[in-house]
Each structure stands twice: as structure tokens, then as C-alpha cells.
Amino acid sequence: MCGIVGIVGTSPVNQALYDGLTVLQHRGQDAAGIITIDNNTFSLRKANGLVKDVFHTRHMKRLQGNIGIGHVRYPTAGSSSSAEAQPFYVNSPFGISLAHNGNLTNAAELKERLFTKARRHVNTTSDSEVLLNILAYELGRSDKMKLEAEDMFAAIEAVNEQCSGGYASIAMIIDHGMLAFRDPHGIRPIVFGKKDTEKGTEYMFASESVALATDGFEFVRDVAPGEAIYVTEDGQFFSKMCADKTTLAPCIFEFVYFARPDSTMDNMSVYASRVNMGTKLGEKIQREWADKEIDVVIPIPETSCDIALEIASVLGLPYRQGFVKNRYIGRTFIMPGQEQRKKSVRRKLNAIDREFVGKNVLLVDDSIVRGTTSAQIVEMAREAGAKNVYFASAAPEVRFPNVYGIDMPSASELIAHGRELEDINRSIGSDGLVYQSIGDLIAAVRIENPEISHFETSVFDGQYITGDVDQDYLNRIDALRNDSAKSTREQAMSASLELHNQETGEGE
Ligand SMILES: O=P(O)(O)OC[C@H]1O[C@H](OP(=O)(O)OP(=O)(O)O)[C@H](O)[C@@H]1O
Numbered sequence: 001m002c003g004i005v006g007i008v009g010t011s012p013v014n015q016a017l018y019d020g021l022t023v024l025q026h027r028g029q030d031a032a033g034i035i036t037i038d039n040n041t042f043s044l045r046k047a048n049g050l051v052k053d054v055f056h057t058r059h060m061k062r063l064q065g066n067i068g069i070g071h072v073r074y075p076t077a078g079s080s081s082s083a084e085a086q087p088f089y090v091n092s093p094f095g096i097s098l099a100h101n102g103n104l105t106n107a108a109e110l111k112e113r114l115f116t117k118a119r120r121h122v123n124t125t126s127d128s129e130v131l132l133n134i135l136a137y138e139l140g141r142s143d144k145m146k147l148e149a150e151d152m153f154a155a156i157e158a159v160n161e162q163c164s165g166g167y168a169s170i171a172m173i174i175d176h177g178m179l180a181f182r183d184p185h186g187i188r189p190i191v192f193g194k195k196d197t198e199k200g201t202e203y204m205f206a207s208e209s210v211a212l213a214t215d216g217f218e219f220v221r222d223v224a225p226g227e228a229i230y231v232t233e234d235g236q237f238f239s240k241m242c243a244d245k246t247t248l249a250p251c252i253f254e255f256v257y258f259a260r261p262d263s264t265m266d267n268m269s270v271y272a273s274r275v276n277m278g279t280k281l282g283e284k285i286q287r288e289w290a291d292k293e294i295d296v297v298i299p300i301p302e303t304s305c306d307i308a309l310e311i312a313s314v315l316g317l318p319y320r321q322g323f324v325k326n327r328y329i330g331r332t333f334i335m336p337g338q339e340q341r342k343k344s345v346r347r348k349l350n351a352i353d354r355e356f357v358g359k360n361v362l363l364v365d366d367s368i369v370r371g372t373t374s375a376q377i378v379e380m381a382r383e384a385g386a387k388n389v390y391f392a393s394a395a396p397e398v399r400f401p402n403v404y405g406i407d408m409p410s411a412s413e414l415i416a417h418g419r420e421l422e423d424i425n426r427s428i429g430s431d432g433l434v435y436q437s438i439g440d441l442i443a444a445v446r447i448e449n450p451e452i453s454h455f456e457t458s459v460f461d462g463q464y465i466t467g468d469v470d471q472d473y474l475n476r477i478d479a480l481r482n483d484s485a486k487s488t489r490e491q492a493m494s495a496s497l498e499l500h501n502q503e504t505g506e507g508e
């Protein structure tokens, strides 16, 4: 679930891109990159690491220009090599760079087609570089020296016809401008805003509205599914629907976990949807656990806090922050390997004994995915002296892999896969476990925008909206990307050489 930003400004955009990326850091902690255009030349800095570590003053000084894009990465395809950090760049036609959030489900076929039909070689295993090359190929079909908005939109129509999966993307074309587009199901989020300045109107695109707010841009709206928006270097704005069939089916996991609570996506406040999840789950606990004595409600920081507070209020129980979060440890779920994730839970959360000693505690999390957090937290609650430890998850059982931009490729790594409630309860070691129902989760988010008829909910129900995901595909992805396959590949890669067009290398 990467984070993307793009600004067409009237003055240098480097600092605003940096600031935008820092508030999208929760979407990707592995790599960061910014590319700007000045005097028809790209300047790129990208590397593995957090935003604050990747960009030093010397990089910022060189990222000159009034137009640029940025990316924070959480890999869902390929490897975590810095060669696959984004934005990517191709030199023809014109020079194009691209930042992508999502995951293509047909990247392998597209890569093959690019080679056989267009003699275009993609040197990494990144699906985003494939997306860029498809776009480049389509833009290159015109022999005009200056493309018009219509040419941009024709290229995106062709991209939408060929690409399958989730993609919210921002591209920049030398001597032209910025092109933002969203897949025809609107699986991944992207919004845009504007700012009026003395020199003209500036535009900003971002994965989440919080980035617009941080940079002082007025929120305009979400990019629609299948829509493309083209803003020329001098600030002319064009938009067009570039797909025949579109359905807005945003990923519901954005609301459960990924997005920041202060963001609004597809006219739904993430914060309000989480409060609603708390109301629904609190009511379910009231119905089903009338016989259980609960003394206190304790969230598992950070994402579940708003949900737990509401559950406490529905149940009329005290809410206590019984776990202290180490603010210097990031999100554990998006860390690359299971070993690191496991170690990080203990480093990240620590119990305050007095909130647990002799009490029946209800621990609340937004979701249980691999069970890394819940199993350890239940153990910590017991070590801290809890009498009974009950557990509530604001999302239903996560039973199926995700192929649209969340790195959950392997069903067997999901604690609820093929298991029923009691079995999961035993396995995380709690004295009682309750999950939100899928109906209640959808209702909780939909309250915020009743016009949405569909959400992308594959991790809960195994229904893949793009229609091209069958068991064979899932088996292939599992073999390629399960934790052990990834770690073997990463070890092999650590000793290999990289070939990429990054301008500055290690130690720069
Ligand atoms: O069952 P698991 O595989 O452990 O995944 C689920 C957990 O991971 C996430 O927390 P994370 O630490 O990533 O971030 P947060 O601080 O935003 O809650 C999520 O909020 C759950 O706590």
C-alpha cells in the first residue's frame, strides 16, 4: 500500500513533496523517492529507507523544479531492492517517470507482451515498471512532438484496456506535464486538490487527503475510477473518463487499517468509519457476550484506538491505554519478513501492569491478519497479570490473499485461513474472541457514503473483482511471494549487482 504524491506548482515543489510523503509514511516504510523536472531534465533521488533518512539537504537542494512526484514504498511485487524503489523512469518517448500504488494482476503477461510486441525490456521484477512501460509504449504511438490532452487520454484508455489489478498512479512527461489515473474499479485511492497563488493555480495529487491538508491545498475531489487527469506544466487542467465500464469498489482494508484517520477517501471519513466499526462491534459484544464480565477495554495501538474507545462507550466500560507504543517503531504489519514483524511487536508495545492485574480485559484490534500481534499481545496481557483476556477484531476473519496492493500473498500465512473461531481463539491464546461480521464492516463504512454499492473485500470473502484471479493464479503468487520464498530471494539478491537508472547511489 504505497503512498504517492504529485504537484504541478508555480514555485519549487521539493519541500511540499517531502512533507506530503512524511504524512503518507504509514503507507510504505521500505523505500522513498522524489523526482522533479527542471529545465526539461529529471532529478531523481530514491533509496531504501524512511523519508527522513532517504533525503538529506544535499538531495533536496538538487531536486529543483516546479513539478514533481514522490513515492513511499511497501513492496507487493518484485523485491525490496532499491532498484525497485519508485518513481521509475524511461527515456522514451520524451522522458516519463511514474509512481504507482497498487498491484497489477497481469504484470507477467504484460512484461512478456512488451518484449515480444514492442521490444521493450523491463529489467526489474516490479509491476510498476511494467505499468510505466505500457504507458510509455502507448504515448509513443503518436508521432507528434507535442501531445495534447486527448493523446494522453487515448494512452490511458489503452492502459486501462490492458492492465488488470489495482493502480492509482501519477506520471510526469518531460515538456508536457502530469498525468494521474486510477484503475476502473477505483480499488486504490487517489485524490487531488488545488491552491491559488499569485502566479496561478497549483494542483496536487495524493493517495490520501491528509497530504493535501499538510501542504495547504484545498481538497477538490477523488479521481474517479477509470478517470485520467492531465495538468500541463503551466497549470492547464483536463480530465476524462478513460474506461468504458467502471465501478467504484474501494478497498475496504484502507478503512480498517491502511489509511490515516484524518483522511477522507471517496467521500468517506476514515475516522468516522472506524468509530462506526466500534459501534457495530460494541453492539455485537453486548448481544453475544452478555454473560461475560469485562472490566476494561484496552486498544492495541495505534490503529485500533478510535475503535476501542467507541466500543468502551457502547459497553459503558472504562477505556484504558494499557499498552504504550514506542513511537520510534513503525507499523509491524507492513514490515518485510515474519521474523522482523514478530520481534517488532515486543519492541513496539509494552504493558502497564496496573491496568491488567486481576482484571478481565477486552483487547481490541482493527484486524488480525497473520496473528503476529494478537498472539504476543495476549501473552503480554497475561504476563501483566490479567485474569481473563478477551479479544475483539473490528474486521472479519482475514482468510484470503490480497492481490491488489496489500502484501498478503499466501493464504497459509493467514491465521484464519481454513480455521473456525474456536480454533483461532485457541491459537492466539485468548479466553474469548469476537470478530466483526462482513455485513457490519461494510455497513460501518457505507454509513459515510451510502452511494457506494460495492467494496473490494477479497481478503474476507475470496471474491476478486477484476475477474482474472483464480486458484492457479493464487498458487503461483503464493509460491513466488510467501515469506520463505521472499527471504530466499532477498538473500540471493543481496549479493547481486543492480542495474538501474538511479542518479545517486549508496553513500551519496
Ligand atoms: O495479525 P497481524 O499480522 O499482526 O496484523 C494485524 C496487526 O498489524 C497492524 O498493526 P501495525 O503494527 O502494523 O500498525 P498500527 O500501529 O497502525 O496499528 C494492525 O493494526 C494489527 O494490529
Ligand SMILES: NC(=O)CC[C@H](N)C(=O)O
Binding pocket: 001, 002, 003, 073, 074, 075, 076, 077, 078, 084, 100, 101, 102, 103, 104, 126, 127, 128, 405, 406
Ligand atoms: N504497495 C504498493 O502500492 C506497491 C506498488 C508496487 N506493486 C510495488 O511493489 O512497488
Ligand SMILES: [Mg+2]
Binding pocket: 300, 301, 302, 303, 304, 365, 366, 373
Ligand atoms: Mg496495529
